[in-house]
Amino acid sequence: MLQSLKAQLGGKVSTSPTDLETHGKDEGYPLRRPPLAVVYAENREDIQHTLAWARETSTPVIPFGAGTSLEGHILPQGACISLDLSRMNRILEVRPEDFLAIVEPGVTREQLNTALKGTGLFFPVDPGANASLGGMAATNASGTTTVRYGGMRQNVLALEVILANGEVLELGRAVRKTSAGYDLKDLFIGSEGTLGVITRLTLKLHPLPQHIHTLRVFFDSLEAAAEAAYQLMGSGLPLARLELVDELGLQAVNRYLGRDYPEKPGLFVEFHSSTREALEAESGSALALMREAGALRVDAARTPEERTLQWEARHQLYWALVAQYPGHQFMITDTAVPISKMPDLVRFAQATLREMDLGGSIVGHVGDGNFHTLIATDEALYPKAETFAAKLVEYTLSLGGTCSGEHGVGLRKKKYLQAEHRGSIPWMQQIKRLFDPQHLLNPGKVV
Structure with missing residues (x-):
């Protein structure tokens, strides 16, 4: 059955055991199940050929980015093709004057931000892993900076997607707002590859913050830390990150990195301010608020080197727990x-x-x-x-x-x-049938 697909796409179709194993799991779901084959798409035509073959053979297709998802999104439910988009990794256009970039789905967030150096702009959505931007859109990813900049849905202006029938759709526009027609773009963001294959993204960029201040604040209990976080959110301060780590996490970090952080629940806080004067005033307000909330200890950082050390415990937490x-x-x-x-x-x-x-x-x-x-x-x-x-x-x-x-x-x-x-589940199911009547795209997921 795979011979006809290989005849069309040649070496882009792999059945090597290593490739099959890699594409039969994600980072958090316990089961493993390899696909029939992996197609390494390099352009829109490769995707359309694969989908045409899928329709003819009634073989499902699962779009695959970097494989960093956690809920079994990319796990095959039966015989299927894994459609790997990592080779579609070109940054097609950067338009600093419009605060946007146009990329292929295999571009990773770190790759994009490296390319943006010198423009004074950055792409803020940070789920932790160096995920592909297509996969991040497919799962509506967010992360540490969402409190200020929003997640993928707020930062994707337009999409190109290919439907199961091979049709190419242009969704959204390269503008900051539009009131023209139904918002189909946002329907595909978070659809987890069940409605179409994302092949191009137009992304919103943001100015790099000029003044950054971080705090690491420790409390006697997790409840006190959570209450303090709530008070910070109501303060009106320009929060960019507000992260919570419990005492077990900090114990693990101390053992893993040989540190001596207080083994108490901690808040990791970052402010992005417009001026140095504003930063000083806002930092003072935050310090006063944290002390009033019962902080046991507050560590402040202003230089890039100090900030890197401030965030070390949060960024290394997962690997510290793995070691523990x-x-x-x-x-x-x-x-x-x-x-x-x-x-x-x-x-x-x-x-x-x-x-x-x-x-x-x-x-x-x-x-x-x-x-x-x-x-x-x-x-x-x-x-x-x-x-x-x-x-x-x-x-x-x-x-x-x-x-x-x-x-x-x-x-x-x-x-x-x-x-x-x-009551909205039947409507979700109808939408799935409308866009994918043969249930070829990542079947068995979401609905």
């Missing part, structure tokens, strides 16, 4: 609630981890009401971790939140969508 739990895999949950409910959710998560005797660290983008619980699991512990995740989602939904703030649905979160969206 050798031989384990981590299930990383992702929920979000209205900002006022975030301290309640943090309190519930910590208490539930203790009740269930699970090793886990709470960390997250608390300025968005979004946090993650990293749970060390193995084959025996995984069902228990899933039970924790179910309890967390149930409580999150009771607070008016969502089962996923930024990781997406994939396979793991599908079972929660009915409780969250109820």
Whole structure:
């Protein structure tokens, strides 16, 4: 069956065991299942050829970026083709005067920001991993800077996508706002490759901040840190990052890096200010607020070198936990609630981890009401971790939140969508049938 596809695309089709293994898993889902083959698309025509073959043979296709997703988005559910877009990695145009860039889907966020050096601009969405921008759009990724700059949905101006029938659509416009017609662009952002294949993105760029100030603030309890984060969000200060790390995470970082950070819950805070005078005033206000909220210790940083050290614990947390739990895999949950409910959710998560005797660290983008619980699991512990995740989602939904703030649905979160969206699920299913009547694009995911 693959011979006709290889005849069209030649060496771009791979069945090597290494390639199949790499494309049969993601970073967070426990199962592994290799595809039939991997197609390394290099242009729009390669994608159209692959989709035409898929229609003729009724073989599903899963778009693949960098493989850094966490919820089973790219795991095959049966015989399928993995459509790898990493070779479509050209930065097509940078237009500093319009604060935008046009890229292919395989361009990574670090690659784009490296190319932007000297322009005074940057692309702010930072999910942690050096993910592909096409994959980030497909999952509506966000990250540490979302509290100020927004996630992918707020930073994608236009998309080119190819539908399952091979048709090419241009969605959105290279403008900051438009009121013309239905917003189909945003329908494809976060659709996880189930509606079409993203082949080009027009992205919003932002001026590099001139004045940056960071704080690392430690508290006696996780609840106190969460409450302080809520107060910061209500202060009107120009927050760019607001991250929470619990005491277990800092214990792991101390062991991993040989540091002596206080093993207490910490907030990692960054401000992007317009002037030096504003920075001084805003920093003073933040310090006063944190002390009033019960801070045990506040570390400030102003130089780039000091800021790098300030953020070290947050950036190295995952690898520190991996070192602390050798031989384990981590299930990383992702929920979000209205900002006022975030301290309640943090309190519930910590208490539930203790009740269930699970090793886990709470960390997250608390300025968005979004946090993650990293749970060390193995084959025996995984069902228990899933039970924790179910309890967390149930409580999150009771607070008016969502089962996923930024990781997406994939396979793991599908079972929660009915409780969250109820009557809109049949409409989502109709949209899927409209764009992909043969269910060829990443079937079995989302809906």
